[in-house]
Amino acid sequence: MPYSEPMKTLIRALFAGVLGALLSPLLAHAEFPDRTVKIVVPFDAGGSIDTVARALAQRLNDKWNVPVIIENRPGAGNTIGANAVAKAAPDGYTLLYANTSISTNPSLFKALPYDTLKDLAPVTYMSPSPNVLLVQKTLGISTLKDLLALAKSRQDKPLSYASVGKGSAHHFCMELFKSEANVPLLHVPYRGVAPAVLAVTRGEVDLFCADITAALGLLQGDKVTALAITSKKRAPSLPDVAPFAELGLPNYEQVGYVGIMVTGGTPAPIIAKLNTSINEVLREPEFSKKFTALGYDMVGGTVDGFETFLKKDVEFYRRLTQAAGLTPE
Numbered sequence: 326m327p328y329s330e331p332m333k334t335l336i337r338a339l340f341a342g343v344l345g346a347l348l349s350p351l352l353a354h355a356e357f358p359d360r361t362v363k364i365v366v367p368f369d370a371g372g373s374i375d376t377v378a379r380a381l382a383q384r385l386n387d388k389w390n391v392p393v394i395i396e397n398r399p400g401a402g403n404t405i406g407a408n409a410v411a412k413a414a415p416d417g418y419t420l421l422y423a424n425t426s427i428s429t430n431p432s433l434f435k436a437l438p439y440d441t442l443k444d445l446a447p448v449t450y451m452s453p454s455p456n457v458l459l460v461q462k463t464l465g466i467s468t469l470k471d472l473l474a475l476a477k478s479r480q481d482k483p484l485s486y487a488s489v490g491k492g493s494a495h496h497f498c499m500e501l502f503k504s505e506a507n508v509p510l511l512h513v514p515y516r517g518v519a520p521a522v523l524a525v526t527r528g529e530v531d532l533f534c535a536d537i538t539a540a541l542g543l544l545q546g547d548k549v550t551a552l553a554i555t556s557k558k559r560a561p562s563l564p565d566v567a568p569f570a571e572l573g574l575p576n577y578e579q580v581g582y583v584g585i586m587v588t589g590g591t592p593a594p595i596i597a598k599l600n601t602s603i604n605e606v607l608r609e610p611e612f613s614k615k616f617t618a619l620g621y622d623m624v625g626g627t628v629d630g631f632e633t634f635l636k637k638d639v640e641f642y643r644r645l646t647q648a649a650g651l652t653p654e
Contacts, residue, residue, distance in 0.1 A: 357417060357595050361392040364585075366422045367406025369399045372518075373538040373619050374583060377451075378422045380615070384606040402430055402492065404437060411439035415590035417599060421445065425454070425494055425581035428638040432646040433492040435653045441639065444589040447631035448596055449603040452621040454581035455556035456498045457540040457566060459525065459533045459549040469552045469572040476508035483509040486532035487521040490514045491651060494581045495521070497642070498534035498555055500649040505574045525549060536581070537562055537620025555579045561617050579645075582638075583621065584631060600628050 362385065366378045375397065382393040398406035403426035413419035423445075431441050439445065460466045466475060476484050488495035491514060503510050513530050515521040518539060525533040526548050535543060537560055543549050553569045554560055557578050569577035585603055587596060606612055607623040616623055646653075 357598055358389055358391050360418065361394060362389070362418050362420065364393065364395050364420045364422055365406045365410050366395055366397050367399055367403035367424075367426070368397065370395075370397045373536070373621075374422065374424065376619075377583065377616055377621060380612065381451075381603070381606060384609070384612060385602060388602055388606070402426060402433065404430060404434070407441075407445065408438045410586065410588055411444035413588045415588040415592075417587055417591050417595035419588060420448070420599070421586040423582075423584045423586045425638075427586070428635065429492055429497070429642045429646075431639055432643045433651065433653055440589075442635065445586045446589045446591055446596060447628055447635055448585040448587050448599045449607075449628070450582060450584045450624070450626040450631040450634060451603070451607060452583050452616070452623050453556060454494075454536060454583055454621065455554050455560060456494060456534045456536055456579070456581070457554050457560075457563065458498070458502070458552045458569075459535055459540060459543060460552055461525065461528055461531050462548060462550055463528055464531060466552070467550055469569070469574075472552060473506055473508060473573070476506070476510065480509055483511045484531040485511040485513050486534065487524050487530040488512060488514050488534075489518055489521050490516070492646075494536070494579075495534045497645060497649075498579050499532070501555075501577060501579045501645060502534075502569070502574075504645075504648055505569075505577045541620070560620055561622060562620050582634075596628055 364378055364382055366375055368374050379395055382395055386393040398409050403424070407421060407427065410419050410421040427441060430437060460472060464475065466472050486499045488499065490496065496512065499510060515524060521533065522539055522543065524530050525543065526546060540551060541562065544551060551563065551566045553572055554563065554566045555569060555578065557568055557570050559566065559568065585599065587599065604625040607625040613623045
């Protein structure tokens with residue numbers, strides 16, 4: 326049936342409207358990002374994690390030709406920064422520089438202001454972040470075997486270790502060591518990395534399970550000896566330090582991580598574009614080399630791979646928290 330010219334015009338307008346509605350989300354994703362992107366870092370400015378985040382922001386700025394800024398939101402076991410991203414618009418413009426606290430906090434807090442695996446979405450696993458067990462040189466210990474023997478002989482006066490607080494990576498590293506080696510140890514928490522490192526330097530504590538960046542600095546001071554690394558493989562920046570698993574504790578593995586997450590509900594095409602761009606930066610030789618020297622092995626990975634890892638890691642820390650007798654706050 327032939328249509329009048331006004332009817333044809335109406336049909337064309339309706340068709341164009343429907344087609345536009347269908348294509349507009351796709352076009353929006355194709356143009357992403359077209360304005361400022363914010364990376365929330367749940368730490369104070371100036372540490373190694375902040376340094377990596379700022380370098381990533383600069384490279385993404387260059388790649389996208391839009392401002393990529395850092396917003397430091399420390400506090401409350403990193404939950405303040407995570408909550409800021411969880412409550413942001415799910416449009417990909419607010420990113421979280423995530424770390425191991427994403428995995429540990431569901432077990433350390435009775436209630437979080439967000440659902441870790443629903444209100445936050447994985448984008449890219451950037452790098453593992455293993456720790457290094459350090460021992461005071463005044464103890465005269467040079468091997469993990471010697472340390473185990475000394476620790477087992479000190480039932481009445483256990484060796485002490487520093488951490489930056491309950492539930493920190495330093496704490497979990499040593500709780501797993503206690504469990505796997507069946508040795509008594511005394512936990513001495515400090516308010517931050519700087520006082521914990523100072524305590525080790527002064528000999529106030531016997532042991533410290535430090536991240537690689539801190540370990541490298543302490544080893545240069547010739548006050549401590551590195552006995553083992555918490556990952557199943559050696560770190561490029563400390564190739565002579567063997568894993569616990571090679572030194573008589575085959576089931577020992579406790580590795581932190583850094584990565585990028587985004588607000589839950591962000592469209593998959595935007596997450597895919599973020600993942601691609603970040604992986605491209607991680608594969609840049611200059612970027613990778615710079616942070617390998619600080620202990621970050623920039624491996625990158627897929628969205629699905631990071632999601633699978635997070636689910637397993639949250640469960641790992643749930644079991645470790647229970648085994649250590651830690652009560653959620």
